[in-house]
Amino acid sequence: LLGVVVNITLADGTQLEEFVNTESGISEQVTWAKTQKMRSVPRYSSTSSTSDMDEDSDDNYNLSLNKGQSHEGPIRLADRRITLRANATPDVKNPNGVIIAVGGEDYGMSIYVKDRQVYACVRHGLDDLKWVAKPTPLGSFDIEASLNRSALSLSVNGGSAAQRSDVKLFESSTQDNIDVGQDTGTPAGEYDDSFPFAGDIQDTRILIRE
Numbered sequence: 001l002l003g004v005v006v007n008i009t010l011a012d013g014t015q016l017e018e019f020v021n022t023e024s025g026i027s028e029q030v031t032w033a034k035t036q037k038m039r040s041v042p043r044y045s046s047t048s049s050t051s052d053m054d055e056d057s058d059d060n061y062n063l064s065l066n067k068g069q070s071h072e073g074p075i076r077l078a079d080r081r082i083t084l085r086a087n088a089t090p091d092v093k094n095p096n097g098v099i100i101a102v103g104g105e106d107y108g109m110s111i112y113v114k115d116r117q118v119y120a121c122v123r124h125g126l127d128d129l130k131w132v133a134k135p136t137p138l139g140s141f142d143i144e145a146s147l148n149r150s151a152l153s154l155s156v157n158g159g160s161a162a163q164r165s166d167v168k169l170f171e172s173s174t175q176d177n178i179d180v181g182q183d184t185g186t187p188a189g190e191y192d193d194s195f196p197f198a199g200d201i202q203d204t205r206i207l208i209r210e
Helices: none
Strands: 003-009 013-021 026-035 052-054 060-065 080-088 097-101 109-115 117-124 129-135 143-149 152-156 162-164 178-180 200-209
Touching: 003 162, 080 109, 097 200, 109 143, 117 143, 117 152, 129 162, 129 178, 178 200
Parallel strands: none
Antiparallel strands: 003 013, 013 026, 052 060, 060 200, 080 143, 080 200, 097 109, 097 178, 109 117, 117 129, 143 152, 152 162
C-alpha cells in the first residue's frame, strides 16, 4: 500500500495523524494523540518548595524566591534600580550568612549578616565594594535594601535608613545568579565562598527595574 503520513496540530494542542493513500486518494485517520502544550517559565533551580516568580517584562525582574532557590543568570543589571526585601530569623548559634545575593564579583548586590551587623553591599569588580550596615536585631527582623542613582540605603524593621551617596548603578549584566540563603557564584559581598544563612528566610522580594 502506497501513501504518505500527514501530521496536523490543531490550535488546542491536539495532534492528528492521517494516512493518505496515494493510489486511491482516500485519507484515513489512523491515530489521535493529545499533546501537552509547552509553556515558557523562568529559569530557576530549587532545593526548597515552589517559588512565586514573575518577570514584568524583558528588562525588569519581580521575583520571590524561597531559601535555597536561585534564578539563573545572566541577569540584566545595566542602569537598573534594585530593591531587596526579606524577613530573616538568624540561627542563634550561627547567625551569619547571605540573605539575598544578586550577581557576583563583577557587578553585584547582596544583603547579609556578619559579625552582629546586617549589611547591604554593592560591588563593581574585585576592588570596588561599598556597603552600609545596621546592628542585627534579636530574633526575626524585616530588611530592605535599595540601590538607585543617588544612594545605597538599608533599613531594618522599618527604622531609619543607613545610606551612602558615593554609589552608582551597574554598567552591565552579570553572569551570576540571584540567590536566597547563600551566594552560589562569585561573591557579591564581602565574604568567602557561598556564605550560607543557617536561619529562616521568608517573604523575599527582588525588584530590578529601569
